Amino acid sequence: MEETRRTLGLFSVLCVSLICINLSFSPVYAFYGRRQLRFNPDGRFKILQVSDMHYGNGKESQCADVSPAELSYCSDLNTTAFLQRTIASEKPDLIVFSGDNVYGICETKDAAKTMNMAFAPAIESGIPWVAILGNHDQESDMTRETLMKYIVTLPNTLSQVNPLDAWRYQIDGFGNYNLQIEGPFGSPLFLKSVLNLYLLDGGDYTKLDGFVYNYDWVKTSQQNWYEHTSKWLEFEYKRWPFPQNSTAAGLVYLHIPVPEFSLFNKSTEMTGVRQEKTCSPPINSGFFTKLVERGEVKGVFSGHDHINDFCGELHGINLCYAGGAGYHGYGKVGWARRARIVEAQLEKTIYGRWGAVDTIKTWKRLDDENHSLIDTQLLWSKNTIALVLYHNIDH
């Protein structure tokens, strides 16, 4: 009896220790958002990015930069129709609204009503969707905080106001979160995140030198959160069971482009077009370099500059614009509104089951007559060989 009690006692101590160890290794944040997204049985996961809808008052909103013939009938409903059409053609597994979803200033008096209209095609499709904020969303009757708090209550969304451990980082902004996409059912990686999405609030405007207004940057607090989350996910990916020997692939969605987008100017360096300058923050907060240091993220997907839609690769990371999807925001006459699709494909392991992410491809869908699919490109492949170059340095 005494021995049984002692064994039980020892067992309890062991259990409590294991729970403690597990808790210390597994902060709640790492599980928040898990088991909600999963690769398909065919080893694919497709993301539709819709940027800069600039939704206004629906039927009453006038379109910007369309031909005089279109102007007579064009409204936000054209944005809705484009979204419905693209969802029907692409059948994505996730829809990401990457900011400037609603266009507040002097237009929208009821942001909730506008968001209901703007996100309706995604909600009705039954496909999981998420949204982050741009620099314009807060311009009507909701703050950035209340906007995100409203968005998370909408049907089928996986959006989050902020990570559960936001207090640890005193995180700036609203709508910073991580989505983890697990391997298909039946694959060894069905309990691991094989593709990590980081959605960040790029803020709106910032004050420098007292009163200078300019675009905001990804703050230290957000970068700290990214770094810790990414390190935790790497630890999880590499640990028992089915430990992996590399890091899972990652993608970042962020409304305002990081300053490195501005480095692409020659058409030979990019797939897609630049038709306006990059309007990024006036100073570089090093988020891109942090991504290079971590080596996990393969693409940063932004909006903001509606008539740029290129992807360019810098130090192993693709910087991609979505191109504007909304008719109420500025555009270019004769240059169709568009949306970007990203598709990740898993590799077949030697046992014939799905393994890690093998390739990431991207293309765009245009809202033209043929609903054209353009600029298909391989963004990243697991087996890419690094360039060999040397620089001479004297300083």
Next chain:
Amino acid sequence: MEETRRTLGLFSVLCVSLICINLSFSPVYAFYGRRQLRFNPDGRFKILQVSDMHYGNGKESQCADVSPAELSYCSDLNTTAFLQRTIASEKPDLIVFSGDNVYGICETKDAAKTMNMAFAPAIESGIPWVAILGNHDQESDMTRETLMKYIVTLPNTLSQVNPLDAWRYQIDGFGNYNLQIEGPFGSPLFLKSVLNLYLLDGGDYTKLDGFVYNYDWVKTSQQNWYEHTSKWLEFEYKRWPFPQNSTAAGLVYLHIPVPEFSLFNKSTEMTGVRQEKTCSPPINSGFFTKLVERGEVKGVFSGHDHINDFCGELHGINLCYAGGAGYHGYGKVGWARRARIVEAQLEKTIYGRWGAVDTIKTWKRLDDENHSLIDTQLLWSKNTIALVLYHNIDH
């Protein structure tokens, strides 16, 4: 007796608690380097920055970029003489050697011997001195780690290999440390650091895209260390006794300039000259933006580009080159070798005692016939009024 024991017990618990609280608030790092530097009784503290000595084999080293007449007799000894002359004129309170102190490649076979010669004028002066590394220091028979480990053993130096809490940040490089300069004896701030120096290892070369060699950047780990140290110092500055309502001023010394140095191109934007392009890291790790976010640092002092010696102000932070001090490194014929002096002056409080830093000035000393003192400028004043500017933003 029982009561005495109980009281003693309670007292011990109280003491242990107080020690615990104090330890938790006062990590050892915050005290490392303290009580070693102090403002003078006249409320001043003067720092002499000597950059890019590129010291070789003393008398045997040939000078670069001097006139044919000088070439016949010029050697590292001219660098030594310039240093002795400047120390004698300026009588600084601290000497900072900001990297590329020794020039390894194909020249120096014994780095310890070279460093003994290079730092000799500072050691002999009895003035506290510190050194950080440039991108060339490790090119002979010592690694960056052994170089710093040797430097800290030399007389009168306050250099450190790395902060005591380096393990917390898994800090990159060697020679990252903080110096705290306290108020003068007798002033209310005699136990507080009123000027914080951050000396950072800017690294040497880095690999990007597999094998591309280029200059290194201030890593996330170093930025995390800076942020935590700076926040701790702010907490200390604002706490009892004599709590201050602002942050103490800070200065950064770093060999390779941050990329923002390259933004200064017009002579109207700077004091001093640009005669070559800024050779900073190929990507921006956001250290400058972190300094803007913290709002503590008033100047970043670099070397590396020997024939630039300007100071330019960006978002409240001065980016200053020292200009090359060494004759063995490249220079420009007819453009004297030089060194930068920074002087902080405390303000008089209403009680007639020394308070916080009021102004920070800088100038340069040239190794010309008259030992000219040029480009004296006010870098920062406590009472500067911010600019008022507005930008129009459409995106």
